[in-house]
Amino acid sequence: xKDAKDYQEIVPGKKRFATLVTRIFFYFIGMGMQTAYRIDPxxxxxxxxxxxxxxxxxxxxxxxSMLMLxxxxxxxxxxEKEAFCCDVELWFKNIEFAYLTMTARISVPNAIxxxxxxxxxxxKYTMSFMRVLNxxxxxxxxxxxxxxxxxxxxxxxxxxxxxxxxxxxxxxxxAIK
Amino acid sequence: xxxKQSEVIPEYYEFFNSVKIISGYKALETIxxxxxxxxxxxxxxITDKGVSQAGLIKHVVDxxxxxxxxxxxxxxxTPQDSSYLVVNQIAEIYRSQGCDSIIAVGGGSSIxxxxxxxxxITENTDDxxxxxxxxxxxxxxxxxxxxxxxxxxxxxxxxxxxxxxxxKKIKMEFTSDLLLPKLAVLDPRMTVSMPPKITAATGMxxxxxxxxxxxxxxxxxxxxxxxxxxxxxxxxxxxxxxxDGGNKDVRLAMANAALLAGLAFSNSMVxxxxxxxxxxxxxxxxxxxxxxxxxxxxxxxxxIKKSPKVKALIENLLLPLAGPEVYVQTPQxxxxxxxxxxxxxxxxxxxxxxxxxxxxxxxxxxxxxxxEIARTTIDDGAVAFSPVEVSLEEAKGILKAAF
Numbered sequence: 217x218k219d220a221k222d223y224q225e226i227v228p229g230k231k232r233f234a235t236l237v238t239r240i241f242f243y244f245i246g247m248g249m250q251t252a253y254r255i256d257p258x259x260x261x262x263x264x265x266x267x268x269x270x271x272x273x274x275x276x277x278x279x280x281s282m283l284m285l286x287x288x289x290x291x292x293x294x295x296e297k298e299a300f301c302c303d304v305e306l307w308f309k310n311i312e313f314a315y316l317t318m319t320a321r322i323s324v325p326n327a328i329x330x331x332x333x334x335x336x337x338x339x340k341y342t343m344s345f346m347r348v349l350n351x352x353x354x355x356x357x358x359x360x361x362x363x364x365x366x367x368x369x370x371x372x373x374x375x376x377x378x379x380x381x382x383x384x385x386x387x388x389x390x391a392i393k
Numbered sequence: 394x395x396x397k398q399s400e401v402i403p404e405y406y407e408f409f410n411s412v413k414i415i416s417g418y419k420a421l422e423t424i425x426x427x428x429x430x431x432x433x434x435x436x437x438x439i440t441d442k443g444v445s446q447a448g449l450i451k452h453v454v455d456x457x458x459x460x461x462x463x464x465x466x467x468x469x470x471t472p473q474d475s476s477y478l479v480v481n482q483i484a485e486i487y488r489s490q491g492c493d494s495i496i497a498v499g500g501g502s503s504i505x506x507x508x509x510x511x512x513x514i515t516e517n518t519d520d521x522x523x524x525x526x527x528x529x530x531x532x533x534x535x536x537x538x539x540x541x542x543x544x545x546x547x548x549x550x551x552x553x554x555x556x557x558x559x560x561k562k563i564k565m566e567f568t569s570d571l572l573l574p575k576l577a578v579l580d581p582r583m584t585v586s587m588p589p590k591i592t593a594a595t596g597m598x599x600x601x602x603x604x605x606x607x608x609x610x611x612x613x614x615x616x617x618x619x620x621x622x623x624x625x626x627x628x629x630x631x632x633x634x635x636x637d638g639g640n641k642d643v644r645l646a647m648a649n650a651a652l653l654a655g656l657a658f659s660n661s662m663v664x665x666x667x668x669x670x671x672x673x674x675x676x677x678x679x680x681x682x683x684x685x686x687x688x689x690x691x692x693x694x695x696x697i698k699k700s701p702k703v704k705a706l707i708e709n710l711l712l713p714l715a716g717p718e719v720y721v722q723t724p725q726x727x728x729x730x731x732x733x734x735x736x737x738x739x740x741x742x743x744x745x746x747x748x749x750x751x752x753x754x755x756x757x758x759x760x761x762x763x764x765e766i767a768r769t770t771i772d773d774g775a776v777a778f779s780p781v782e783v784s785l786e787e788a789k790g791i792l793k794a795a796f
Contacts, residue, residue: 301523305526325610325777326404328610328777328778329610329611329662329778330404330405330406330407330611331407331611332405334526334527334528335526335527336525336526336527336528336529337525337526338525338563339564339566339772339773339774340563340772342774342777343771343772343773343774343776343777344772346777347771366782367781367782368781368782
């Protein structure tokens with residue numbers, strides 16, 4: 217029989233690739249939301265209905281996160297800044313679930329149905345934030361891909377295509393900056 | 394998306410329920426023993442005036458006779474829409490009377506209030522806002538027993554509590570498996586005095602829970618089994634319970650149906666019908682059971698038009714809703730609409746027997762409120778679990794059809 221000291225702890229490995237991909241997607245989503253607030257009237261209407269200095273966080277338990285802050289007429293992406301007690305927090309329980317969702321192997325609605333994520337904060341604002349997230353996903357992704365992420369893809373209009381181009385430009389500009 | 398979805402087994406699901414269920418003749422008399430097993434000897438009873446005036450608290454108090462468990466206090470002033478002010482008041486009584494456990498006797502409001510009290514006592518706080526949302530509670534809760542006096546909400550087996558915050562004008566929602574009671578006691582003495590209209594409304598509330606759980610986005614084999622069992626019991630017993638309220642067997646069957654429906658929807662969630670019912674209740678103060686009863690057939694018709702996948706699930710509803718003979722005799726293409734028709738017929742029969750409204754206008758909703766109800770509907774958390782996307786215009790359409 218082995219001695220007690222012969223039993224070693226097992227430190228879990230890091231999921232570096234999944235973490236990197238998730239961080240990149242959080243950047244796209246954050247910059248996408250920041251741009252959408254300026255160019256999309258539906259997003260502006262939703263965000264304007266939130267109180268001043270409203271903060272929203274999407275995060276992974278023990279992993280990366282992103283923070284959005286509404287303040288002084290701007291809806292700003294603040295990267296991975298830590299925030300204490302945001303108004304709405306959307307958490308993925310595991311980096312693997314976030315990675316599967318970001319790469320469309322689980323759609324966002326399925327991530328909700330499967331309890332792969334949980335929410336903290338006021339439900340009314342959470343639902344409003346989910347509507348903003350849906351619009352941003354349709355701005356970021358072509359319809360043929362967006363259908364893997366959201367329940368219903370809206371009809372593509374000329375205005376939407378223009379907004380998509382503006383969003384891609386801002387994403388690139390933000391990355392270079 | 395990960396691999397091909399089986400029709401019966403979903404790609405992934407979770408099911409949890411840790412409540413011990415005691416149902417039947419003299420079930421109340423087990424409470425002192427069960428509390429003793431949990432180390433509790435001095436419970437507080439939380440209820441409302443309607444329950445105490447109906448003499449139901451006397452049954453509960455009498456069940457402690459011959460034991461050494463002392464009831465620390467009875468709070469019977471729980472309002473219909475409980476707020477954090479009432480929760481803090483009860484918590485103060487709990488502490489001053491040296492109580493060590495909680496017994497909720499009543500409907501959804503008393504049960505939710507008791508859950509709120511448990512949060513306040515366990516977390517030693519008076520600010521419930523900090524705990525809004527999911528997985529915010531980490532400490533083991535005080536021993537908590539629920540004795541439902543309606544056969545509808547299923548709150549005795551749900552992980553959710555909703556408490557109003559009148560200052561901020563919001564409804565605070567708390568979700569945690571720690572909110573589940575240790576014990577749910579179904580005793581026919583507790584529901585036998587329910588008036589016919591409330592029996593009908595709460596019965597239809599239970600039916601809505603079972604139906605939405607069966608077609609819900611988180612449906613799974615375990616919740617389907619509970620939902621089907623609930624629908625079968627409701628089909629066989631609801632009309633009889635309204636006609637002959639003194640029949641204890643039928644009352645117990647309906648209490649079990651409500652509990653089974655609660656087990657189902659607590660894990661597979663609800664959808665647009667509940668979202669619209671919550672909104673109707675919030676804006677126009679229509680009782681939850683009545684709102685669910687009115688909106689259920691219209692919500693199902695919306696799903697039938699919008700999603701072939703959900704339509705196929707509604708076809709399967711016909712078996713527990715109408716029985717095997719009707720199911721077999723109905724061609725498959727007609728089963729979905731027949732399911733809706735069966736529900737309408739049930740509601741119509743209940744209207745004749747008890748005056749249960751079947752339209753929003755009969756429940757006191759005015760047309761100018763429909764827009765506000767629709768806006769509140771899409772802000773309700775249940776919409777996130779709806780199997781189809783629901784826009785503001787579509788929500789208005791459902792409400793206008795139900796008006």
